[in-house]
Amino acid sequence: MGDSFPGSREIIRKALSLGEVPQDSLEICLLSITQNTLKQYSCGLRLWWEFCTKNNINVFSIKIPRVLQFLTDQFKKGASYGSLNSYRSALAQIAGPNLAQDFRIKRFFRGVFSLRQPLPRYENTWDPGIVVDYFRSLASNPITLEFLSEKLVTLLALATxxxxxTLSLIEISNILIHPDRIEIKIPHRIKTTSLKRTQPFLVLPMYHLDPTVCVATTLLQYLDETKDLRGPCDFLIITHKRPFRKATSHTLARWIKNVLRKSGIDINTFKAHSTRHAATSAAAKNGVSFDSIRLAAGWTQNSRSFANFYNRPIIDNKKFANTILSASVY
Known part of the structure; x- marks a missing residue:
């Protein structure tokens, strides 16, 4: 392959080929890995490539002592527990899943955990009521498409x-409108998609106590405002400037950060993804059961075992959303 890094996809393709995967099957196997996952693995595989090139080692000869030396070198350079774990996952694309089960690898990561224990991104979170009250304060202002777009995305993030x-993949054809609620199916492949997990199913109740912050009402208003702008685009959220097209996850994140900044939340500390922390923390504080929260938000930690044991959702989507929308700062 030469000395230059050929890319994650090509390395994984070569590893599968060396594993005697038939040529006709390679593309099908590669489809099991999303573009986002390939990007995540890219750093680890590039570092492994450089390590092997420097030490004149076959990139595809994954031996535990070599892996341990590679991981130790990265640890000494300051790599966090999470980064090292990501590198291990990347190498597993070459070596296979048994790499993580090796007792020496397990012991190494226990040691790293003791020396450099991973910390949560946020020690605390913000009150969703700050953003909800911000939207209430602007209820009498003229509505622009830019503001409506930011409002919809932020309310969707908080209320679900x-x-x-996941929000960027909502399609109009998968939205079911009922008198008291809106239901949204998400059939697209997302970060947590797997054979044993159900796809997200969002329920947005009509919040009659205050329509100005009702996410369902906002969605209906957005559909009406964009119906003549979107053309053949079936994705719900589109850019608010010409040419109107599907808004990417990065665009949605930027809109949410704009709302957080205008609401007075420190965006140097809290990023767009913090809506997930804020919403679930507020729901827990207001008495929504932990199992309902995990299912509502598509939480990965422990939720699979819960679903396997009971084999049916017990989520109270209406209670989750209404808890967030009724929040207020006094």
């Missing part, structure tokens, strides 16, 4: 606790 990626 979902990832921004």
């Amino acid at each position: 606790g979902q990832r921004i990626q």
Whole structure:
């Protein structure tokens, strides 16, 4: 392959080929990895490539002592527990899943955990009521498409606790409008998609106590405002400037950050994804059960075992959303 890094996809393709995967099957196997996952693995595979090139080692000869030396070198350079774990996952694309099960690798990561324990991104979070009150304060102002777009995305993020990626994939054809609620199916592949997990199913109740911050009402208003702008685009959220097209996850994140900044929240500390932390924390504080929160937000930690044991959702989407929208700062 030469000395220059050929890219994550090509390395994984070569590893599969060396694993005797038939040529006709390679592309099908590669489709099991999303572009976002390839980007995540790219750093680890590039570092491994450079390590092997420097030490005249076969990139595809994954031996535990070599892996340990590679990980130790990165640890000494300041890599965090999470980064090292990501590198290990990247190498598993070459070596196979048994890499993580090796007792020496396990012991190494226990040691790293003791020396450099991973910390949560945020020690605390912000009150969603700050943003909700911000929207209330502007209820009498003229509505521009830019403001309506930012408002919809932010309310969706808070009222569902979902990832921004999931919101960017909402399609109009998957929206069901009922008198008392709006239901949204998300059939697209997302970060947590797997054979044993159900796809997100969002429920947005009509919040009659205050329509100015009702996410369902805002969505209906947005549909009406954009119906003549979107053309053939079926994705719900589009850019608010010409040419109108599907808004990316990065665009949605920028809109949410704008709202947080205008609301008075420190965006140097809290990023767009913090809506997930804020919404779920507020729901827990207001008595929504932890299982309902995890299912509402598509939480990965422990939620799979819950679903396997009970084999049916017990989520109270209406209670989750209404809890967030009724929040207010006094």
